[in-house]
Amino acid sequence: MRKLDRREFLTLMRVGAAGAFLQACGGGSATPTLDSQVSGSMMGGGGGGASSPPPGELFKDPPLAQLTRNGNIVETSISPQRSQTTIAGQTVTMMLYNGSYPAPTIRVKSGDILRVNFTNNLPQNVDITGTNILGKDMSITNLHTHGWHVSPSGNADNIFLKFLSGDSLTFEFDLSKQWGGMMGFYHPHYHGTVAEQFWKGLAGGALIVEDDVPDLQDFEEHIMILTDISISNGLPTEWTR
Numbered sequence: 001m002r003k004l005d006r007r008e009f010l011t012l013m014r015v016g017a018a019g020a021f022l023q024a025c026g027g028g029s030a031t032p033t034l035d036s037q038v039s040g041s042m043m044g045g046g047g048g049g050a051s052s053p054p055p056g057e058l059f060k061d062p063p064l065a066q067l068t069r070n071g072n073i074v075e076t077s078i079s080p081q082r083s084q085t086t087i088a089g090q091t092v093t094m095m096l097y098n099g100s101y102p103a104p105t106i107r108v109k110s111g112d113i114l115r116v117n118f119t120n121n122l123p124q125n126v127d128i129t130g131t132n133i134l135g136k137d138m139s140i141t142n143l144h145t146h147g148w149h150v151s152p153s154g155n156a157d158n159i160f161l162k163f164l165s166g167d168s169l170t171f172e173f174d175l176s177k178q179w180g181g182m183m184g185f186y187h188p189h190y191h192g193t194v195a196e197q198f199w200k201g202l203a204g205g206a207l208i209v210e211d212d213v214p215d216l217q218d219f220e221e222h223i224m225i226l227t228d229i230s231i232s233n234g235l236p237t238e239w240t241r
């Protein structure tokens, strides 16, 4: 598991590539590859796929999460839900944060307190949320902030929390120990459903902690989330490779 910080990302962008593999943290061998960013996706894996957006299309950043700031208290709402989106011309029913693919980007600063109003809006036992091969209810989820130096307990980055369909909580992430100029991402981390929730669309949104030094201010910055998804009959299928 490895993450890019902003400086490293900008360097890689200049040579035309940006990448970091996410493997171990997903809790399974079949977690999708998630390049630190992207706004598109490749379908099909192993050849015969299509890219979305197609080559030549204008680059589009993922949407920014709506934030309200009061001093260093920043508040937003992030909820996984069953949503339809279009990938390479196909309508696909997925699990998406706030209905967005890729998920909304959250930008904060070192020293902020980020409050996330989280509600599990995944419906129980509907197409994408049946029971998986481990016998787990696929509508059960939680929230993990990948890469942040924050508390792993309570209502912070606590991967032992369990959200049944309809459950909600206000998370609070104290970023007083998180340095500026880093990029992480968020994703579900409930043991037993993580891998499927990744390939069904909860593959993460960018978590940006802004630089607190002026050196890079003149650079134009973009967020790109790369995902690789297989689709069959309008539904994401198991990521196999």
Ligand SMILES: [Cu+2]
Pocket (backbone or CB within 6 Å): 025, 026, 144, 145, 146, 147, 187
């Ligand atoms: Cu993670």
